[in-house]
Amino acid sequence: MKRREFVGLTSLAAGALFLPSFPGFGGTPVDPERLLEGVDPALKKRLADAALNAAKSAGATYADVRIGRYLNQSIFTREKQVQNIASGESFGAGVRVLANGTWGFAATNTVTEAGLAKAAQLAVAIAKANSKVQKEKVNLAPQKGYGEVSWKTPIVQNAFEVPIAQKVELMLAANAKALDNGANFVNSALFQINEQKYFASTDGSYIDQDVHRIWPTFGVTAVDRTTGKFRTREALSAPMGMGYEYMTPKAADKIAGPSGTGLIGYKNSYDILEDAALAAQQAKGKLTAKSVTPGKYDIVLDPNHLGLTIHESIGHATELDRVLGYEANYAGTSFATLDWKKQNKPYGSKLVNIIADKTQPGSLGAVGYDDEGVKTKQWDIIKDGMLVDYQKIRDQAAMVGQNESDGCCYAQSWQDVQFQRMANISLKPGTQKMSVDDMIKNVDKGIYIAGRGSFSIDQQRYNFQFGGTVFYAIEKGKIAGMLEDVAYQANTQEFWNSCSAICDESDYRLFGSFFDGKGQPPQVSAVSHGSATTRFNGVNIINTARKIG
Structure with missing residues (x-):
């Protein structure tokens, strides 16, 4: 998505009431295009080795290092308005060590060989200090090293590659479905997470992983204007370890609920428009239930x-x-x-x-x-x-x-x-x-x-x-x-x-x-x-x- 289009969309949120912040989301705000960048595994290995070597030199009997780039994007809408669009990034490393039979941990966002070595030395110093009050030594189960390996969530479409305008359009379309079917109020949200994680240890593992998660959700409210009574119905979606393909509904993934309810269960894809329409009808039904x-x-x-x-x-x-x-x-x-x-x-x-x-x-x-x-x-x-x-x-x-x-x-x-x-x-x-x-x-x-x-x-x-x-x-x-x-x-x-x-x-x-x-x-x-x-x-x-x- 072009920067001009992104600025145009985010300006819609100016002055809007933002939804409460969510744990796990935040970090440094970034341009959405930055979310598609990666870090060279060879560089991460050099950084990890700097930490592991420094930990061993300082007296650690075991050490592991996690170099992580954590990305998130959230979209919030209400009725016909965009409330907030946020893209965030957090990048740094954590070093955990065993010294004198005791755990020590330190983290840094100075992701350089010197920065990680310094964190490792601090982790060892913390472990040695902790050992003075440790009653029993840590008994670590054996674990073989895997060498250099990688794993990735088997996604079809990276949600961060989908233009924000397309995702906003879908959220607003879901809101419209709810309003057309009798809802008085509706809000919707789309959460996306990508964890780019690199793990290395003195056991001999260098593990590069790329983890993706997605969660579309909404809430609809129906109001009886005469009595002031209101009822809500939340989305029946499930957050999934998938890419944006979860947002492309397939008939084979739908499971009919009990006869007489109209409910639909969803397996590996989700029809947010269908669910929003039914949610509005059921919220109205709850008013007289x-x-x-x-x-x-x-x-x-x-x-x-x-x-x-x-x-x-x-x-x-x-x-x-x-x-x-x-x-x-x-x-x-x-x-x-x-x-x-x-x-x-x-x-x-x-x-x-x-x-x-x-x-x-x-x-x-x-x-x-x-x-x-x-x-x-x-x-x-x-x-x-x-x-x-x-x-x-x-x-x-x-x-x-x-x-x-x-x-x-x-x-x-x-x-x-x-x-x-x-x-x-x-x-x-x-x-x-x-x-x-x-x-x-x-x-x-x-x-x-x-x-x-x-x-x-x-x-x-x-x-x-x-x-x-x-x-x-x-x-x-x-x-x-x-x-x-x-x-x-x-x-x-x-x-x-x-x-x-x-x-x-x-x-x-x-x-x-x-x-x-x-x-x-x-x-x-x-x-x-x-x-x-x-x-x-x-x-x-x-x-x-x-x-x-």
């Missing part, structure tokens, strides 16, 4: 909803640092301790099979190697309802009697130290052929829930409450109209043990969290959760409506 009667119901959960429940009640609960109590201040620890696991209590019914996977195509967490230079893989977390493993990195493996990392270490940028982060955590689909309508026809009294909503969960990932975006009553095997004010309450074991049916592979799709927070200082990461539509029996439903006065 019946308020739910509290009680016990069988609930049928769409993958775009269930992914969040998986994330909170299984994903975070099986992070080993939470299990061991090392991660506590940010959202708590976990009930699923090592002692709990030894008791062989079922985490869920025998239908519940949960896998961790850092290799899944299209997922947000898919990379070839993690931020410790460990080749990524898939492994079991829950098998036939029983907890069989956790998520762990190199300095955690020995704590549970294992000798290798799971490859789930990550840092949000070059200036942050890497630590254990959630892998893609997914529920395997059912093995018997079953559509959503097949599942619903066996439900006598139930509720179908799609889309994300508000939630709460306790500090041990056990007791929780989840809402959603749209709700439909199920009566005697059929959809019987929209509901409102719905939330379900349970504890993690009770909920997953009530799992009674899972649709087959044809209904499987991804949910994603683009900005998952953890740690202090806090960091964000992106992670996906796959599932097919799933049924849970006898779940407690509450009415969330509040009366004032």
